[in-house]
Amino acid sequence: MKLLEDRILKDGVVKEGNVLKVDSFLNHQMDINLFNAMGKEFKKLFKDHNINKIVTIEASGICIACIVAQHFDVPVVFAKKTESINLDGAVYSVPVESFTHKRTSNVIVSKKYLQPQDHVLIIDDFLANGCALEGLISIVNSAGATVEGIGIAIEKGFQNGGEIIRGKGIHLESLAIVESMNHETGEILFR
Amino acid sequence: MKLLEDRILKDGVVKEGNVLKVDSFLNHQMDINLFNAMGKEFKKLFKDHNINKIVTIEASGICIACIVAQHFDVPVVFAKKTESINLDGAVYSVPVESFTHKRTSNVIVSKKYLQPQDHVLIIDDFLANGCALEGLISIVNSAGATVEGIGIAIEKGFQNGGEIIRGKGIHLESLAIVESMNHETGEILFR
Numbered sequence: 001m002k003l004l005e006d007r008i009l010k011d012g013v014v015k016e017g018n019v020l021k022v023d024s025f026l027n028h029q030m031d032i033n034l035f036n037a038m039g040k041e042f043k044k045l046f047k048d049h050n051i052n053k054i055v056t057i058e059a060s061g062i063c064i065a066c067i068v069a070q071h072f073d074v075p076v077v078f079a080k081k082t083e084s085i086n087l088d089g090a091v092y093s094v095p096v097e098s099f100t101h102k103r104t105s106n107v108i109v110s111k112k113y114l115q116p117q118d119h120v121l122i123i124d125d126f127l128a129n130g131c132a133l134e135g136l137i138s139i140v141n142s143a144g145a146t147v148e149g150i151g152i153a154i155e156k157g158f159q160n161g162g163e164i165i166r167g168k169g170i171h172l173e174s175l176a177i178v179e180s181m182n183h184e185t186g187e188i189l190f191r
Numbered sequence: 192m193k194l195l196e197d198r199i200l201k202d203g204v205v206k207e208g209n210v211l212k213v214d215s216f217l218n219h220q221m222d223i224n225l226f227n228a229m230g231k232e233f234k235k236l237f238k239d240h241n242i243n244k245i246v247t248i249e250a251s252g253i254c255i256a257c258i259v260a261q262h263f264d265v266p267v268v269f270a271k272k273t274e275s276i277n278l279d280g281a282v283y284s285v286p287v288e289s290f291t292h293k294r295t296s297n298v299i300v301s302k303k304y305l306q307p308q309d310h311v312l313i314i315d316d317f318l319a320n321g322c323a324l325e326g327l328i329s330i331v332n333s334a335g336a337t338v339e340g341i342g343i344a345i346e347k348g349f350q351n352g353g354e355i356i357r358g359k360g361i362h363l364e365s366l367a368i369v370e371s372m373n374h375e376t377g378e379i380l381f382r
Contacts, residue, residue: 029304030267032260058250063257063267069223076221076254113220 001041001175004153005190007034008176014183018128018156026153027060027125035067038175042121042151043071045173049148051121053077055114055140057096057107057132064153065123072121077113079136081105092142096135107135114143127152127174130161137170154178157191192232192366195344196381198225199367205374209319209347217344218251218316226258229366233312233342234262236364240339242312244268246305246331248287248298248323255344256314263312268304270327272296283333287326298326305334318343318365321352328361345369348382 013021025031051072056065057079069076081096082105090111097104114120120140124132133150140147147170155162155174165172177191204212216222242263247256248270260267272287273296281302288295305311313327324341331338338361346353346365356363368382 023301024303025266028268028271028301030257030269032257032266033264035257036261059253059269059271062250062253063269066221066223066226066254066257067261070227070258073224075216075223077219078221078250078254080219080250110214110219112215 001038003034003037004176007031008154008178009188012188014181014186014188016183018159018181019183020154020156020178020181020188022154026064030063032063032067035064036070038064038153039068039071041175042068042123042173046121046149046151046171049121049171050119051148053114053118053120053145054123055079055109055120055136056123057081057136060126061124064125068121068123068151074121077109079107079109079139081107092139094135094138094142097131107132107139109139109143111143114140114145116144118143118145119148120145121148122150123152124150125153127155127161127165127172128159130159130164133161133165137165137168149173151175192229194225194228195367198222199345199369200379203379205372205377205379207374209350209372210374211345211347211369211372211379213345217255221254223254223258226255227261229255229344230259230262232366233259233314233364237312237340237342237362240312240362241310242339244305244309244311244336245314246270246300246311246327247314248272248327251317252315255316259312259314259342265312268300270298270300270330272298283330285326285329285333288322298323298330300330300334302334305331305336307335309334309336310339311336312339313341314343315341316344318346318352318356318363319350321350321355324352324356328356328359340364342366 149171152174340362343365
């Protein structure tokens with residue numbers, strides 16, 4: 001998606017350790033107009049799927065998921081990273097390692113909000129090693145629901161998450177795939 | 192706001208310990224159409240303020256803030272509850288105690304995304320003892336920016352957060368104020 005690639009080139013910053021900072025528009029300060037353009041694009045890319053629910057994971061996936069959900073006219077369920085006293089009752093739970101935070105959290109979704117009849121589009125901001133997505137796929141499968149597709153804003157094409165997910169036969173669409181980036185020159189190349 | 196009050200009466204569940212569970216539509220599964228109605232209402236309630244940014248706190252405030260932001264045509268900044276290797280550089284930081292989780296987190300916003308010229312509407316899902324809001328107000332003040340107002344989905348009127356915030360002279364609007372609730376009968380009364 002050219003609009004997103006152009007924005008990454010304009011406002012993204014490459015840091016050491018394969019970190020791409022896009023916190024001025026994607027995951028700290030958030031450009032809602034950009035997210036609506038992304039929602040329109042996802043709607044086009046997943047037009048052949050009947051989707052009745054969007055699932056994402058806290059925190060930075062939530063805003064994108066909620067804006068995208070308007071283009072599908074469906075509710076959003078976000079997976080929580082810690083247990084809460086407000087989430088009593090039965091939950092689906094899976095451990096997920098965060099690339100960014102270098103730690104493992106327990107990711108949970110209440111069983112009430114994922115049912116066998118659900119056809120789910122998973123939305124997230126980043127795809128790197130795919131751990132978070134594999135956790136969400138596992139949760140959707142545990143519920144007997146169907147993963148219709150996965151929509152990602154930025155995929156790091158030089159990490160293996162995309163390959164793993166596509167290898168499962170899942171319809172994965174990333175709006176921008178970074179093929180390589182260099183923190184010394186600041187150069188970012190897209191696939 | 193009658194639409195929200197009716198939804199709380201229909202789908203909210205009162206639990207022991209002054210917990211109001213609204214996770215079927217507000218803070219785990221999220222009804223985007225309801226949030227758009229709330230955004231329209233907030234736009235009306237804050238029509239006399241010039242707002243150029245919405246600030247919220249992760250995680251459950253993010254979705255409401257992002258949908259509401261469309262009605263103001265402004266970006267959203269969400270305060271993060273833990274430090275991240277992606278949030279390097281200068282940050283505003285304040286400790287905040289969570290009523291729900293009974294623990295204290297460090298809440299941070301990058302200095303880049305709050306500036307003295309910002310006129311901020313703070314959005315959150317719940318107001319109970321007001322700790323989270325006081326943290327956000329403190330962060331906005333530290334930046335030299337202006338809190339134009341605070342928009343809350345559900346205020347627990349029997350806790351003192353609303354009184355404290357209004358006592359500061361801040362324009363606070365809660366779309367539903369719960370005056371009392373009873374976990375034995377399930378009764379919920381609004382102010």
